[in-house]
Amino acid sequence: MTERPSPPEPPRDPQREAAGSCHDARRPLRRTRRPTPGHDGRAPQGTTIRPAYYAANGGGWRQWRTVLHPPYTAWHLAYVVLGAALAPHVDVTTLVATVVAFFLAVGLAAHALDELHGRPLRTSIPARQLLVAVGVGLAGATALGAYGVSRVGWVLVPCIVAGVILVVAYNAELFGGAIHSDVGFALAWGSFPVLTAYVAETRTVAIAPLLAAAGAFALSLAQRRLSTPARRLRRHTVSASTTVHLDDGRTVVMDQQALLAPLEQALRATSWAIVLLATALAVARIA
Secondary structure, eight states: OOOOOOOOOOOOOHHHHHHHHHHHHHHHHHHOOOOOOTSSSSSOTTTOOOOOTTTOSSHHHHHHHHOOOOHHHHHHHHHHHHHHSSSSSSOOOHHHHHHHHHHHIIIIIIIIHHTTTTTTOOOOOOOOHHHHHHHHHHHHHHHHHHHHHHHHOGGHHHHHHHHHHHHHEEEEOGGGSSSSHHHHHIIIIIIIHHHHHHHHHHSSHHHHHHHHHHHHHHHHHHHHHHHHHHHHHSSSSSOOOEEEEEOOOOOOEEHHHHHHHHHHHHHHHHHHHHHHHHHHHHHHOOO
């Protein structure tokens, strides 16, 4: 019985075989599945990630609460309390007036001007209302500063002038944005309130408030280094994903929320910490 010859094999294509082997090698490592909301680093379809973790949902007065940046305003005012509490004698009336003045200047005027300059919080508050808030905030802070001058003296005048300049120059990014920087932020919203509050209580400057101002500078710099990438992830990122290869062979995929969480958890904890520490110090000094 004669054996029938086998049909000739088709000519080999090395490029096609190489491509096929690569695809075959990858197939066992990938599994097709339906994507879950937020798995690829994007916000779920039909929703928009808030521009800040403290941003309120809805319009109306809730937008003003967002513009006030509650945790950061409280953080900033804590430096005022800290500076005043370092004085040998704490005048409660002066302390309250200083806190209210900084709230009007920074919490209201500076933040309203910042929202007017580019709408980073995406509010629909009319520009006229924001301008009124800037004017009212600066006028109120200046009036309280004038009241302070009547009680403390002319030594407070440079602080008042510097405060108005910092609010406008920083948030409107004047002078080519020179003040709108990490160092400018730490000096304006960290060191400055500590020293101003101490001068309002004592009419002078000492070593203790200078050290505290340096500490406030460092904390504010840390705040800025955390909040800047957090804002970038919330306000300017379409999608984000990074893969971390661990030394035990595991692989961790981090999406937008996973990258954002440690930054904002640190900001939340630190804002509460500085407010509670300043409050404790004030209670100990006044009680």
